[in-house]
Amino acid sequence: MAVKTSSLLNVAALTAAAECLRTLAHPQRLRMVQLLLSGRRLPVGELAVECDLPQPQASEHLRLMQRCGFLRSVREGRAVYYEIAEPHLASLMACIEKRFGKRKG
Amino acid sequence: MAVKTSSLLNVAALTAAAECLRTLAHPQRLRMVQLLLSGRRLPVGELAVECDLPQPQASEHLRLMQRCGFLRSVREGRAVYYEIAEPHLASLMACIEKRFGKRKG
DNA sequence: TTGACATATCGGAATATACCGATATAATAG
DNA sequence: CTATTATATCGGTATATTCCGATATGTCAA
DSSP, X not given: OOOOOOOOOOXXXXXXXXXXXXXXXXXXXXXXXXXXXXXXXXXXXXXXXXXXXXXXXXXXXXXXXXXXXXXXXXXXXXXXXXXXXXXXXHHHHHHHHHHHSSOXX | OOOOOTTOOOHHHHHXXXXXXXXXXXXXXXXXXXXXXXXXXXXXHHXXXXXXXXXXXXXXXXXXXXXXXXXXXXXXXXXXXEEEOOTHHHXXXXXXXXXXXXXXX
């Protein structure tokens, strides 16, 4: 199948994209996504510890990412596990890691 | 159980990545990037018209994207041309277009 | 020099976001 | 039931962002 040349997104798509990017644009949220991409799924408490965040803040970050479709949550007993819901997140994070990994600043 | 950390970005890299993503996370700035990726280089005035923005706002958006390394500017006479300075922007935008292009809206 | 055009910067108001502490809800064990 | 654990939500404050109008800077032509 031929590779389609990038056509410009319309205003609605650009607005939606901007919202999602803004949601992703936070150090701890990026870290959470990385953890979930590599670790499959994790409960809120463990994500909070890994990101060195108070539990309420971790919960709020996860809620934002769930709201824009990046994550979904599944309750199991008392724990709530979060996992990646948006397949495109992997390639997006790969781009980000390629740009910001192994770099001197 | 600890999560594997070999491929995770450190805090500094995550912070830098978040800053750049935040800069990109605006509808008109995304549009500017798309225009510059497809049209090579454009003066401020033309970008302002294409994005339906007042000239001062266009200038400010461009300044932000230049500050984080996405763009660079070259003055030619009275006009100032902006162009893509960050090679990774193309693949990043490709990811975004893949996710937000051709969807019902 | 003056006048025009192109771009950049400034000041402020409205809105959004991040962070924190306290508390509320939910599930389970005893 | 109460107590414990895990998560979610709320109130308030500090900070950041966006947008706007006005103005400053820079370049060139005459």
